Amino acid sequence: MTDNPEWRPCPCAQPADESPVAWRPRLVFAARDYVTGDAFTVVECPQCGLVRTQPRLSAAALAKYYPKSYHGAAGARRFPSVVEWLQNCLYAGRAARVERAAGGRPGHVLDVGCGRGHLLRAFQRRGWQVAGTEIDRHTAELVRAETGADVRPGLLEAFAGADGGFDAVVLWHVLEHLHDPAQVLRDCARLLRPDGTLFVGVPDVRSWEARIGGNKWFHLDVPRHVTHFSRPVLRDLLGRAGFAVLAESSVAPEYDLFSFVQTMLNRLGLRHNILYNALRSGAARLFPMDATDWLQVLVSVLLAMPLSALFLPWMLATVILRCGATVAIIATKTSRLPGGGQTG
Numbered sequence: 001m002t003d004n005p006e007w008r009p010c011p012c013a014q015p016a017d018e019s020p021v022a023w024r025p026r027l028v029f030a031a032r033d034y035v036t037g038d039a040f041t042v043v044e045c046p047q048c049g050l051v052r053t054q055p056r057l058s059a060a061a062l063a064k065y066y067p068k069s070y071h072g073a074a075g076a077r078r079f080p081s082v083v084e085w086l087q088n089c090l091y092a093g094r095a096a097r098v099e100r101a102a103g104g105r106p107g108h109v110l111d112v113g114c115g116r117g118h119l120l121r122a123f124q125r126r127g128w129q130v131a132g133t134e135i136d137r138h139t140a141e142l143v144r145a146e147t148g149a150d151v152r153p154g155l156l157e158a159f160a161g162a163d164g165g166f167d168a169v170v171l172w173h174v175l176e177h178l179h180d181p182a183q184v185l186r187d188c189a190r191l192l193r194p195d196g197t198l199f200v201g202v203p204d205v206r207s208w209e210a211r212i213g214g215n216k217w218f219h220l221d222v223p224r225h226v227t228h229f230s231r232p233v234l235r236d237l238l239g240r241a242g243f244a245v246l247a248e249s250s251v252a253p254e255y256d257l258f259s260f261v262q263t264m265l266n267r268l269g270l271r272h273n274i275l276y277n278a279l280r281s282g283a284a285r286l287f288p289m290d291a292t293d294w295l296q297v298l299v300s301v302l303l304a305m306p307l308s309a310l311f312l313p314w315m316l317a318t319v320i321l322r323c324g325a326t327v328a329i330i331a332t333k334t335s336r337l338p339g340g341g342q343t344g
């Protein structure tokens with residue numbers, strides 16, 4: 001693995017540590033992109049436990065793995081309207097939770113990787129001043145035009161110079177798309193005012209669903225997901241970046257049932273994520289579907305019924321034992337500075 005020219009040490013490695021065998025990553029499994037069929041490996045850092053997709057692709061190479069349909073066409077829905085309605089209810093609840101953690105009144109929020117701006121709108125409806133970043137320039141312009149919010153193309157660097165200017169920063173299913181999550185969290189800390197609130201959500205690569213799914217897990221999504229987190233690793237990264245965890249949850253209803261069903265269908269040998277692709281509206285499909293694929297969709301729908309019935313006891317167990325497929329954490333910036341590494 002370390003012989004691969006595109007292999008890089010884990011971001012946790014210090015410059016002096018870069019070559020020793022002790023840093024050789026442990027192979028978790030090989031995995032393919034379900035859109036292109038390209039092969040990748042998923043490896044774990046023996047030092048910090050961060051799981052990563054290899055080889056590490058440049059931003060330009062990675063951009064090719066985001067089809068134009070990934071965010072959906074302008075003005076069009078990605079999913080059926082009932083799903084989008086459910087999403088809006090859930091985002092409203094999340095904005096309310098962040099507001100409670102941030103002192104119970106509206107403030108200034110930055111949504112990093114805001115996508116189509118669902119969460120941003122939920123904050124706006126509560127009276128927040130909202131800002132966002134989105135890596136896809138066209139989507140950023142679209143959301144800016146639709147909401148009037150200060151949405152800039154790019155990542156955190158788009159708000160360089162706004163240090164201490166935000167009451168809350170949101171990283172909702174974004175961190176797994178980024179190569180150096182430790183640096184991103186340090187940058188978030190810098191953008192937040194003292195005692196500011198961070199809201200972060202990621203898939204949990206050590207969850208039961210991930211263990212059953214293996215390289216067929218719905219949330220694995222290589223190579224678009226370049227880092228993969230477990231709860232202890234995420235909590236550790238947050239602590240090192242100067243955050244204290246206030247609350248942790250593993251319920252994300254818009255994902256949970258579906259990712260369980262789709263993961264099981266993938267494991268049963270159906271085409272990877274075929275139901276997910278079928279449910280996306282025509283312009284947002286990630287791969288074209290032929291007649292055989294639609295037959296598989298029919299089989300998937302039939303199997304989805306018993307799988308959904310299985311999901312209820314499964315969900316209760318994962319909620320009680322806190323091992324759901326995704327994790328959401330609300331953290332607060334502590335006045336205590338992390339030991340070193342606070343430079344940008």
Ligand SMILES: [Zn+2]
Binds near residue numbers: 010045046048
């Ligand atoms: Zn590491």
